[in-house]
Each structure stands twice: as C-alpha cells, then as structure tokens.
Amino acid sequence: MTTKQFGAPVQRTEDVRLLKGNGRYLDDLGQDALAAAFVRSPHAHARIVDIDVTDALEVEGLVAIYTHEDLPGRVGEPLPLLIPHPAIVAGRTGYALAKDRVNHVGEPIVMVVASDRYVAEDVCGRITVTYEVLPPVVGVETARDAKHLVHEDVAGNVAGHLVQEVGDAPAAVDSAPHTLELDLKVERSACIPMEGRGVYARWDADDESLRIYTSTQTTTGVRAAVATKLDLPLNRVECIAPDVGGGFGVKIMHPWPEEVLVPWAARLLDREIKWTEDRREHFVSSAHERGQVQKVRVGFDDEGRVLGLDVKIWHDNGAYVPYGLIVPIITSTQLLGPYKPGAYKVEFWSLYTNTVIVTPYRGAGRPQGVYAMERTMDAIADYLGKDRVAVREANFIQPDEMPYDHHMIFQDGRPLIYDSGDFPGSMDKLKALVGWQDFEDYREQARAEGRRVGIGVACYVEGTGVGPYEGGHVVVESTGKVVVSTGLTSQGQGHETVFAQIVADELGVPLEDIKVTTGDTRKMGYSVGTFASRAAVMSGNAIGIAARNVRTKALRIAGEALEVDPGDLEIVDGIVRVKGSPTSSMPLGTVAVLSNPLRYAFDTASQAATQFVVGDPDKPPVAEDDEPGLEDRDFYSPAQSTYANGMHAVIVETDPETAEIKILRYCVVHDCGNIINPMIVEGQIHGGVAQGVGGALYERMEYDENGQLLNASFMDFLMPYVTEVPDRIEIDHLETPSPLNPLGIKGAGEAGVIPSAAVFASAIEDAEGFTITSMPISPSELYALRQRFAAGEIPALRGRSATASTATTPTPVTEATTR
Amino acid sequence: MKPAPFTYHAPTTLAEALDALDRVGEDGKVLAGGQSLIPMLNMRLASPAHLVDINGVAGLGTVDVDATGVRIGALARHAQVAGHDAAHSVVPLLRQALQLVAHPVIRNRGTTVGSLAHADPSGEMTAVLSLLGGSMDLARKGAARTVPAAEFFVGPLESCLEPGEMAVSAWFPVPPPRTGTTFREVARRHGDYAMCGVAAAVTLDADQRVLSARTSYISMTATPLVLDLTEAVAGKPFDAADWAAAGQLSADQLDPEPDIHATADYRRHLGVVLTRQALTDAATVAAAQPQGATR
Incomplete structure (x- = not known):
C-alpha cells in the first residue's frame, strides 16, 4: 500500500528550491524593465502647495514623471474601499498619488520612471514639493480627543462605530457580586515580511493584454482591481504571484497604489516597468496593526464566573480604511475566546490618525482581543485570590456545548458559532506540559537563588477558514504526473507540500509526481486569497474534492478498459489495479490517455486513444455528461468559519537589577483539528511565537507627536533575532476534528502569535507582583514601572501583598461582598 | 535605498590613497569595511562625491603586537583582531569588547579603525581606546600625526580627522601590571x-x-x-x-x-x-x- 500522506511529517518539497537560492522572487524578474521610484510625503499631515520638477528633467535616463493630475479616469479616483460594512461611518481611502493633501508620512505623491532605480531615486531627489503643514493627529487618545481632524469632513475622526450586544451586559456588571474595571493599551507593530512589496508589469500591445507579477496574497483580487482601474476586460489581465518572501497580512491589502500605477504606466509607455519596495518604504508606506486602547468592565461571582462583560475599544486605523473594519470586528468578536460570559457588550470606535494605514497582521485583531480578555481573567483571579487557571476553567465553554453559538456576527458576516474544541482538555494538557501545579516550588527555589520568575497563561479561539470559497484544479497528465492548481497564493506556508499530500492520498500517486501551482490567474481564475488561516481549510478541501472526482473518473475509465467493476479497483503508486489481483492493472497515465479520445495520434501512447481504438462505436466518444481529460475543477464554500483554539504558557525571569526579561520556557497546546502535516503546523507555531515574542517584548512603531516614524529601519525596529526567541517551543496537540469540512481541519497559520501579549503580560505581572496594563514592554519600561510601584503609584497584586494601595489599576468599583 | 552618484577611487598603495584624498578634500570619504558608511550612502544620509576604497591598499591589514601594546592597521577586521591570540594576551580588553560588537557577519567585514574613525559614541571600541589611553595614527599627503584618544573624539559621529586625512592605525597600550x-x-x-x-x-x-x-x-x-x-x-x-x-x-x-x-x-x-x-x-x-x- 502507498503510505498515507495526510498526517505525516513530510519535509517541505519547496524547500530544496528555496533554500538553494533558486526561488524566483519579484525582484528576480524583469531584469531589463524600467524602474519606478516614488517621492513620498515627509509630513504626516499637509496640503500640497506645489510640485516643481524643473531640476529633475535634465537627469539622464529619466523616462517619465507623474503626479495626480496626470492620472486619467479611474486611475485618478480614490482607491477602493475593499470591504464595505454598514458600521463604516465615514470611509476614506487614499489616491494612487496624493491629490492636494497628504495624510501620513510615506504617502506617495510623485511617480518617477527611469532607466534604473539609481537614476529614479536621483530624479526623486531633485523634485521639490512645497507643503503647507497641517496639525497632525497621532495616537488613539489624540484621535479620540479630536482637537484636530485627519479628514476635514470626518467628525471626531471616527471612521467606524459598532456595538454588538448579547444580553444586558452593563446591568449584569452592575448587579454582579464583584466588579472590576481595567484600562488597557496595545501598541502598534507590523508584519515586516523579509521581502517587501513589489510589482512588475508588462503590456503586450499585439495581444492587448497586461501581465502583472506582484508580491501579493491575492492575485485574483489585484487582477480585478487593476482591470477595473485601467478599464480592461478581466480576461486581458493576468496576475501572477512569484515566490513571495512572507506576507503575514500586509500583502492581502490591495490594490496598493503601486499595483495600479506600475501596470498603468507600463501600458501607457508600452514598456516593462518594475518597482521593488525598499525597507524604509515598507515601514512608512505599507501597513501596520495592533494599536488599541481598551476599557473593560467585568462583573463576576465568587468563583470568578463572568456574569457581565462590557468592553469599549478605540482602534487606530491610520489615515485611511481601505480594508474596512475587519481588524476591530475581529478584536470585538474573538475577544470572547473559549469563555461564555453571562452577558456581553462590545463597542468600538475605529479612528483616523495621520499614520500609516492599519490592515490585518497575522492574528488580525485577535491578539488585542485575547489581551483584553486574558488580562481580565488574571485580574479576576487576583481579586478573588484564586488560581488563574481555575478562574479560566470556571468560564470555559464545555465540549458538550459544541457547537456553541455566541449570538454575534463574525468578520465574515456569518454567525459566531464555534464548531468544535475541548477547552478543559486543552487546559489539562497545558497544565501538565508546563508543570503549572509545581510552579510555586520552582518560584521559591529561584527566589532562594536571588532570581525572580513568573508564569503566565493565555487562551484563544481563532475563526479560521473564512469564505467565501476556493477552488482546486487537478489534472492527471498522460505521463501519470499530476498537476494541481489553486488560486490562492503562497508566502512560505508549505502549500506545495500539504496540497500534494492531500492529492497523493486520493490518487494513490507518489508526492514527487505531484506539482502544485498557487496564485496564478492563468491557471485558476477564481479565488479569494491567502489570509485568516484559510488556505489549508479552503483550498485543501477544494483540492481534496477535485482529486476525489478525478479518482472516481479514473476508476470508471479503467474499469471500462479492464472490464471490471470500478469498486474492485484501487490506485497504488500511480497504478490502477484490481484489488487482490495486481496483474490486472494500467498506469494512471494510460487512463489519462484514454480519457481524451483523439483523432490525431502524436506518439505511441496517444495511438491508444484515437477514436478508431477506444470507445463504443454506437455512443459519442465523450458522453453527454462527461468532459475529455482526466481532470476536475471543483470548489469548496463553507457556510461559516471553523474555529481553531490554543493555550500558551510562558515562564519568564526578570532581572532584579537591569529589568531585562528572559524567556525560560514557552509551552503551546494547539487544536487545529486533523493535522495534514505536523511538521508544518509546528513550524507555523514556531514562527508565530517568534513574531509574538517580537510584539510582546521588542517591536513597536515609534511615532513622535509630529507623526514621524522614528524607528523605520531594522536598526531601531527591534524584530527579534533567533537569539531572542526561545530555543525550544514545547508543543502538544489536541485534535478535535472540525465537523464543517470533509478533511476535518481548522486553520493553523496565525495561532502562534495570538496570545503573546496576553501571556507575557501575565507572566511578567506574576514575576513582579504589580499589574501590567500596556504592551509591549521593554526593560526600560519595566524599570519605570518598578520605580512607580516603589513610590506607591501602582498597586500590588492582591494575591501577592496585603499592602493597601490607593492607586487605581485595576479598580474595584464596587466593594467585594460575599454571599 | 540606492546611493547618490559618486566617483569611485581604488588606490593600491597608501600613497595613492592619500593622494586621492588630498585631491578630493571635503568631498571625499574613505571606504574600509563599509558597515556604517554603506547603509548611510544607501539611505542618502551621506552623499560624498568621491569614495576612496582602501580595501585594495597593501599593508593596512596588520595587527602588530609587542610588550608595550597592540597596533591595529586600518584594514584589520574586527573578527581578525578578536581572534588574534597575541593581541589578546597583552590587551585582553580588545577581545572582551569586540565580541560584543554587532554580529559575526558585521565583524567579518567591519574594521576596528573604521569603527573608531566613525566615532559613534555607542561603538564599543571608542570606550576601549579611551579607557586604555590609546591613540590614533593619522596621515595625509606628506604629513602624519598621532592623536590621543581624549582629543580624537570631538562629538557624536565626529572625530578630529580633517578633510584629506585618513586614520592609518590605532594604538592600544598594555595596561599596568596586575x-x-x-x-x-x-x-x-x-x-x-x-x-x-x-x-x-x-x-x-x-x-x-x-x-x-x-x-x-x-x-x-x-x-x-x-x-x-x-x-x-x-x-x-x-x-x-x-x-x-x-x-x-x-x-x-x-x-x-x-x-x-x-x-x-x-x-x-x-x-x-x-x-x-x-x-x-x-x-x-x-x-x-x-x-x-x-x-
């Protein structure tokens, strides 16, 4: 029998190519193309008074300079608002090139096309833009105060406002035995893929068609957007994602200004043009995420059960909202995690600021929601003097309550109904993995050595595999090789491997005979894109369905040829054979030949398929309900998302003197349903945890009050090195299959990063004995908190110290009463 | 992130290098390891009209050790100095500090003298030279001078190096016994x-x-x-x-x-x-x- 591939830790087939340097990334293409470069705004908020290109015109190698007034028709109109939502109060999007005003540092104003990038940048340096600087709005609080407006016609800087409510949460909070209030904050970070964005376009004047290569997470999205902007029929535009060096969300946003302008200019000039984003451009002109201010009011009983949860969120969406309100919607719905509060109300305001736009970054609003909820759980435990895990367990949705309906609407417009999960089971595994019960002994031992340690825990539920659909196309060639394509794109996830594993099991062919292509509109024109941990769920199932259909057809054709019942056939190592009688067989490639009745033979194999040889002379060569070829294209479109979950624990040590924060152990229990490839899932978790460590302890977007990004380089934006990430991430899996899809899988791509801010806050708080309310946290900030704690300005954890304190975070707003 | 146009000079002797620096004066910049200069050029934070690349100059990559101290030539890389056992045995602070300088790939190209000439007050070697009371050997066409550490560093990213002048070596004296x-x-x-x-x-x-x-x-x-x-x-x-x-x-x-x-x-x-x-x-x-x- 062929070894089952689904579930096997198969090594990634794409790695040989990628690790040997044979990947083809955007900047590897179009070596003879003209180069584009952009003059970008140095001001966060300004009116453009004048653009003077006089000094630039003499530069040798200059081809063209474009400003907004050169952009015709739709190219000059605002970029699309991709995801309209009724809660958008005032949706504003930018222009491909700024018209009259700029709203963040880095906004493109002038496009230069030249013989190469050096010359293009020389030209940019000679263009003088005169500005009238306007007061900038930077940070959530400033935006909320609305003393100044980002967009003159948007009152209060409010882009969107949404309330979702289940039960009467404010009343439930007020009437609960105990009440707490928390003020929380999360700073901005960003995806920061190794490869930035990039676009390369060429116009075929003879064919009147456009080909776009772009480093994107959605080629069908870019194709549709560019075709619309350029007024081209969809079938005259091809869009291809070459190898992509990471996305993490920033490349699902589209069309970026450059994705419209480069193809537009390529067609206008009838020249190949390429733009490759540099690192500074990426920091100031791509997208950020995470920045929120939150206020939580929670009412609970003596066991820590949440009776009412009332949350307000102020979300910084940057200068524009092209991606709608997806991030705060996810925050406000996924905040609930594995818990079932008695009543829940969440209200958010999505606010404009004069900073880079905010679009989903791996986790996409969940890290902030989990942070709010888990900070609340820790605060409840501390208030009651209870074990932090016990309080969580008291609030868990139980396995027998699945599917669990929260009676809310998720980001996909569908009901928030958890399909599967065993939260108490996951927590049991985590407690065993990290040694939760024994930690106090370890703490004492460390204390005796003069060391300060703390443990933290955090749980999350993640809606994955959101719709609307993906497709799979599976073809068996006459060589017996299988070609698979799906429309969504790959940025390093290992799709070529896992999709091949699914097909290998269905078709009984070895992995090395399967070739997977993603993100090429020439091969699959219908697709949504890669985001929301959806690729395995959506394309995996679509490909699985298509492969099963191909199998059925192969067995039918082979059954006819071998004159046996298809039910008696199996496919092993690419050979269709009669079960128990392997001598009666034919290669799958021969079946492919037979599936396509020919008039013309071109080799010996095809001679076997000419209409004089095969088929019943009384019937049409291709039956009415059939098609030639051993192939199928099918789609998977679920009614709702599937919900993965996980729980993390971390043990940290904080240096009593230098306030440095060291990770001693990091443990993960993860449930993504059936696992296609455990090695790849663990790799996803490792990468996610690494990004989470960055977001919790190192990274932030350091904007000054003028809206200048002070750390727009890898010198000062502190992405963790391998030296900052734990050497070992301890992982245990729980597999509760999703009942929603044939493969029983749930997404895994974002999991590792989601609970990081929460779990580190929990552990550092535990080590230090005072509350942590703002993340990320640096040694300098921890030192400052220690100084304030010593001065009595922030309260001790109650569980740790009997010292009375008048400070107010978190604040008991009603006296504790015991029933 | 592409540098502005510059004229590239590739001398093969110290005399040629000093001659080139003398000719270009204020418009010239020495390129040694390039670990600070190249990023500055790419970000156009610096745009000298002339780059004098001394990597082809013979005789500058030396680490000379005697009982009184260590003299490090302008092209000696951090990794080379850190790995120099004789230098370590007389001035251990060199290796102690150099292992904290950035990452191996940077230490493989970056030069110790270049780091001193860059005069970044966050650069470990500035503290080493100052603590040990070392000095810098500077040369220009037809002249040379030795400047004590205390006078060499003038401000952040600013040394007393003058236009047309080049740091040829750095001297780290052996500290007192015990x-x-x-x-x-x-x-x-x-x-x-x-x-x-x-x-x-x-x-x-x-x-x-x-x-x-x-x-x-x-x-x-x-x-x-x-x-x-x-x-x-x-x-x-x-x-x-x-x-x-x-x-x-x-x-x-x-x-x-x-x-x-x-x-x-x-x-x-x-x-x-x-x-x-x-x-x-x-x-x-x-x-x-x-x-x-x-x-």
Whole structure:
C-alpha cells in the first residue's frame, strides 16, 4: 500500500528550491524593465502647495514623471474601499498619488520612471514639493480627543462605530457580586515580511493584454482591481504571484497604489516597468496593526464566573480604511475566546490618525482581543485570590456545548458559532506540559537563588477558514504526473507540500509526481486569497474534492478498459489495479490517455486513444455528461468559519537589577483539528511565537507627536533575532476534528502569535507582583514601572501583598461582598 | 535605498590613497569595511562625491603586537583582531569588547579603525581606546600625526580627522601590571548597540589591594567618558572593596540622553549597576593573575 500522506511529517518539497537560492522572487524578474521610484510625503499631515520638477528633467535616463493630475479616469479616483460594512461611518481611502493633501508620512505623491532605480531615486531627489503643514493627529487618545481632524469632513475622526450586544451586559456588571474595571493599551507593530512589496508589469500591445507579477496574497483580487482601474476586460489581465518572501497580512491589502500605477504606466509607455519596495518604504508606506486602547468592565461571582462583560475599544486605523473594519470586528468578536460570559457588550470606535494605514497582521485583531480578555481573567483571579487557571476553567465553554453559538456576527458576516474544541482538555494538557501545579516550588527555589520568575497563561479561539470559497484544479497528465492548481497564493506556508499530500492520498500517486501551482490567474481564475488561516481549510478541501472526482473518473475509465467493476479497483503508486489481483492493472497515465479520445495520434501512447481504438462505436466518444481529460475543477464554500483554539504558557525571569526579561520556557497546546502535516503546523507555531515574542517584548512603531516614524529601519525596529526567541517551543496537540469540512481541519497559520501579549503580560505581572496594563514592554519600561510601584503609584497584586494601595489599576468599583 | 552618484577611487598603495584624498578634500570619504558608511550612502544620509576604497591598499591589514601594546592597521577586521591570540594576551580588553560588537557577519567585514574613525559614541571600541589611553595614527599627503584618544573624539559621529586625512592605525597600550579588565553591556537584542556599556580596568598592588579603578562608557555621552572611581575603593582588598559605592560614585557623573529604547533614568541606573558589575569582575580578573602579569 502507498503510505498515507495526510498526517505525516513530510519535509517541505519547496524547500530544496528555496533554500538553494533558486526561488524566483519579484525582484528576480524583469531584469531589463524600467524602474519606478516614488517621492513620498515627509509630513504626516499637509496640503500640497506645489510640485516643481524643473531640476529633475535634465537627469539622464529619466523616462517619465507623474503626479495626480496626470492620472486619467479611474486611475485618478480614490482607491477602493475593499470591504464595505454598514458600521463604516465615514470611509476614506487614499489616491494612487496624493491629490492636494497628504495624510501620513510615506504617502506617495510623485511617480518617477527611469532607466534604473539609481537614476529614479536621483530624479526623486531633485523634485521639490512645497507643503503647507497641517496639525497632525497621532495616537488613539489624540484621535479620540479630536482637537484636530485627519479628514476635514470626518467628525471626531471616527471612521467606524459598532456595538454588538448579547444580553444586558452593563446591568449584569452592575448587579454582579464583584466588579472590576481595567484600562488597557496595545501598541502598534507590523508584519515586516523579509521581502517587501513589489510589482512588475508588462503590456503586450499585439495581444492587448497586461501581465502583472506582484508580491501579493491575492492575485485574483489585484487582477480585478487593476482591470477595473485601467478599464480592461478581466480576461486581458493576468496576475501572477512569484515566490513571495512572507506576507503575514500586509500583502492581502490591495490594490496598493503601486499595483495600479506600475501596470498603468507600463501600458501607457508600452514598456516593462518594475518597482521593488525598499525597507524604509515598507515601514512608512505599507501597513501596520495592533494599536488599541481598551476599557473593560467585568462583573463576576465568587468563583470568578463572568456574569457581565462590557468592553469599549478605540482602534487606530491610520489615515485611511481601505480594508474596512475587519481588524476591530475581529478584536470585538474573538475577544470572547473559549469563555461564555453571562452577558456581553462590545463597542468600538475605529479612528483616523495621520499614520500609516492599519490592515490585518497575522492574528488580525485577535491578539488585542485575547489581551483584553486574558488580562481580565488574571485580574479576576487576583481579586478573588484564586488560581488563574481555575478562574479560566470556571468560564470555559464545555465540549458538550459544541457547537456553541455566541449570538454575534463574525468578520465574515456569518454567525459566531464555534464548531468544535475541548477547552478543559486543552487546559489539562497545558497544565501538565508546563508543570503549572509545581510552579510555586520552582518560584521559591529561584527566589532562594536571588532570581525572580513568573508564569503566565493565555487562551484563544481563532475563526479560521473564512469564505467565501476556493477552488482546486487537478489534472492527471498522460505521463501519470499530476498537476494541481489553486488560486490562492503562497508566502512560505508549505502549500506545495500539504496540497500534494492531500492529492497523493486520493490518487494513490507518489508526492514527487505531484506539482502544485498557487496564485496564478492563468491557471485558476477564481479565488479569494491567502489570509485568516484559510488556505489549508479552503483550498485543501477544494483540492481534496477535485482529486476525489478525478479518482472516481479514473476508476470508471479503467474499469471500462479492464472490464471490471470500478469498486474492485484501487490506485497504488500511480497504478490502477484490481484489488487482490495486481496483474490486472494500467498506469494512471494510460487512463489519462484514454480519457481524451483523439483523432490525431502524436506518439505511441496517444495511438491508444484515437477514436478508431477506444470507445463504443454506437455512443459519442465523450458522453453527454462527461468532459475529455482526466481532470476536475471543483470548489469548496463553507457556510461559516471553523474555529481553531490554543493555550500558551510562558515562564519568564526578570532581572532584579537591569529589568531585562528572559524567556525560560514557552509551552503551546494547539487544536487545529486533523493535522495534514505536523511538521508544518509546528513550524507555523514556531514562527508565530517568534513574531509574538517580537510584539510582546521588542517591536513597536515609534511615532513622535509630529507623526514621524522614528524607528523605520531594522536598526531601531527591534524584530527579534533567533537569539531572542526561545530555543525550544514545547508543543502538544489536541485534535478535535472540525465537523464543517470533509478533511476535518481548522486553520493553523496565525495561532502562534495570538496570545503573546496576553501571556507575557501575565507572566511578567506574576514575576513582579504589580499589574501590567500596556504592551509591549521593554526593560526600560519595566524599570519605570518598578520605580512607580516603589513610590506607591501602582498597586500590588492582591494575591501577592496585603499592602493597601490607593492607586487605581485595576479598580474595584464596587466593594467585594460575599454571599 | 540606492546611493547618490559618486566617483569611485581604488588606490593600491597608501600613497595613492592619500593622494586621492588630498585631491578630493571635503568631498571625499574613505571606504574600509563599509558597515556604517554603506547603509548611510544607501539611505542618502551621506552623499560624498568621491569614495576612496582602501580595501585594495597593501599593508593596512596588520595587527602588530609587542610588550608595550597592540597596533591595529586600518584594514584589520574586527573578527581578525578578536581572534588574534597575541593581541589578546597583552590587551585582553580588545577581545572582551569586540565580541560584543554587532554580529559575526558585521565583524567579518567591519574594521576596528573604521569603527573608531566613525566615532559613534555607542561603538564599543571608542570606550576601549579611551579607557586604555590609546591613540590614533593619522596621515595625509606628506604629513602624519598621532592623536590621543581624549582629543580624537570631538562629538557624536565626529572625530578630529580633517578633510584629506585618513586614520592609518590605532594604538592600544598594555595596561599596568596586575590590571584586570572587562566589558559589560545591556543591549535590547543580542548584538544591538548597547543602551549602556561599561569598560572597566582595575589595578591591584602586590597585596591585592586596589590601586586604581577606572571605567569608560558607551551610549551614555556624546564622546567617550572615562571615570576614575578609585577614591571609593582605594587601598581596599579587592574582595572586600565596596564596588557598589564605586558604582554609586559614577551616578552623579553620568548624564545620558533618552532615546526610543531607554529613558535617561534607566540608562543612568544601568550605568551604576554595570559599573559595579564590571569593576567587580575586573578586580577578580586582576587578582587571579600571577604576580607581575597583566590579564
């Protein structure tokens, strides 16, 4: 029998190519193309008074300079608002090139096309833009105060406002035995893929068609957007994602200004043009995420059960909202995690600021929601003097309550109904993995050595595999090789491997005979894109369905040829054979030949398929309900998302003197349903945890009050090195299959990063004995908190110290009463 | 991130290099390891009209060691100096500091003299040269001079190098007998510029009592700061000296600036802590030496 591939830790087939340097990334293409470069705004908020290109015109190698007034028709109109939502109060999007005003540092104003990038940048340096600087709005609080407006016609800087409510949460909070209030904050970070964005376009004047290569997470999205902007029929535009060096969300946003302008200019000039984003451009002109201010009011009983949860969120969406309100919607719905509060109300305001736009970054609003909820759980435990895990367990949705309906609407417009999960089971595994019960002994031992340690825990539920659909196309060639394509794109996830594993099991062919292509509109024109941990769920199932259909057809054709019942056939190592009688067989490639009745033979194999040889002379060569070829294209479109979950624990040590924060152990229990490839899932978790460590302890977007990004380089934006990430991430899996899809899988791509801010806050708080309310946290900030704690300005954890304190975070707003 | 146009010079002798520098004057910049200059060119923070690449100049990659000290040539890479056992045996502070300079790939190309000429007050080697009382050998067409560390560093990213002049080598003298040295720093990430770094040298007398306790700092001042903290510990046995008091003594003399990674308060706090730790370590190293030796 062929070894089952689904579930096997198969090594990634794409790695040989990628690790040997044979990947083809955007900047590897179009070596003879003209180069584009952009003059970008140095001001966060300004009116453009004048653009003077006089000094630039003499530069040798200059081809063209474009400003907004050169952009015709739709190219000059605002970029699309991709995801309209009724809660958008005032949706504003930018222009491909700024018209009259700029709203963040880095906004493109002038496009230069030249013989190469050096010359293009020389030209940019000679263009003088005169500005009238306007007061900038930077940070959530400033935006909320609305003393100044980002967009003159948007009152209060409010882009969107949404309330979702289940039960009467404010009343439930007020009437609960105990009440707490928390003020929380999360700073901005960003995806920061190794490869930035990039676009390369060429116009075929003879064919009147456009080909776009772009480093994107959605080629069908870019194709549709560019075709619309350029007024081209969809079938005259091809869009291809070459190898992509990471996305993490920033490349699902589209069309970026450059994705419209480069193809537009390529067609206008009838020249190949390429733009490759540099690192500074990426920091100031791509997208950020995470920045929120939150206020939580929670009412609970003596066991820590949440009776009412009332949350307000102020979300910084940057200068524009092209991606709608997806991030705060996810925050406000996924905040609930594995818990079932008695009543829940969440209200958010999505606010404009004069900073880079905010679009989903791996986790996409969940890290902030989990942070709010888990900070609340820790605060409840501390208030009651209870074990932090016990309080969580008291609030868990139980396995027998699945599917669990929260009676809310998720980001996909569908009901928030958890399909599967065993939260108490996951927590049991985590407690065993990290040694939760024994930690106090370890703490004492460390204390005796003069060391300060703390443990933290955090749980999350993640809606994955959101719709609307993906497709799979599976073809068996006459060589017996299988070609698979799906429309969504790959940025390093290992799709070529896992999709091949699914097909290998269905078709009984070895992995090395399967070739997977993603993100090429020439091969699959219908697709949504890669985001929301959806690729395995959506394309995996679509490909699985298509492969099963191909199998059925192969067995039918082979059954006819071998004159046996298809039910008696199996496919092993690419050979269709009669079960128990392997001598009666034919290669799958021969079946492919037979599936396509020919008039013309071109080799010996095809001679076997000419209409004089095969088929019943009384019937049409291709039956009415059939098609030639051993192939199928099918789609998977679920009614709702599937919900993965996980729980993390971390043990940290904080240096009593230098306030440095060291990770001693990091443990993960993860449930993504059936696992296609455990090695790849663990790799996803490792990468996610690494990004989470960055977001919790190192990274932030350091904007000054003028809206200048002070750390727009890898010198000062502190992405963790391998030296900052734990050497070992301890992982245990729980597999509760999703009942929603044939493969029983749930997404895994974002999991590792989601609970990081929460779990580190929990552990550092535990080590230090005072509350942590703002993340990320640096040694300098921890030192400052220690100084304030010593001065009595922030309260001790109650569980740790009997010292009375008048400070107010978190604040008991009603006296504790015991029933 | 592409540099502005420049004229590239590739001399093969020191005379040619100095001649080229003399001709281009203020418009010229020396390219050695390029670990600071190239990023600045790419970001167009610097746009010299002429680059004089000395990588092809013979005879500049030397590390010369004798009983009095170590002379490091303009093309000696950090990794080469750090790995030089003879240099380590007479001036151990070189290796102690160099292993904290950035990452291996940067140390493989970056030059020690180039790092000094760059005069970044966060660069470890500025503190080493200053603490040891070393000097820089500078040359221009037809002239040469030697400048003590205390006069070489003029401001942040500013040395006394004049247009047309080039740093040819750096001199690190052997510290007095029974001296121990260490380098301690706290950086945000492994290999980052430190939020605070302290080089320490403690000299003991024949009875293991403290003769001298001195420190120098990076990332704390615009130019390297050297403190003599001997008065807090003078004459005390090395293992009974109040090194914390020496740390406290440094506090009043440290007046760092805040930046996005650390407040001034935190930096000063680190200065005090690291001063104590570095002096304690240096004293232990000094005491462990055979009589009359230097480690």
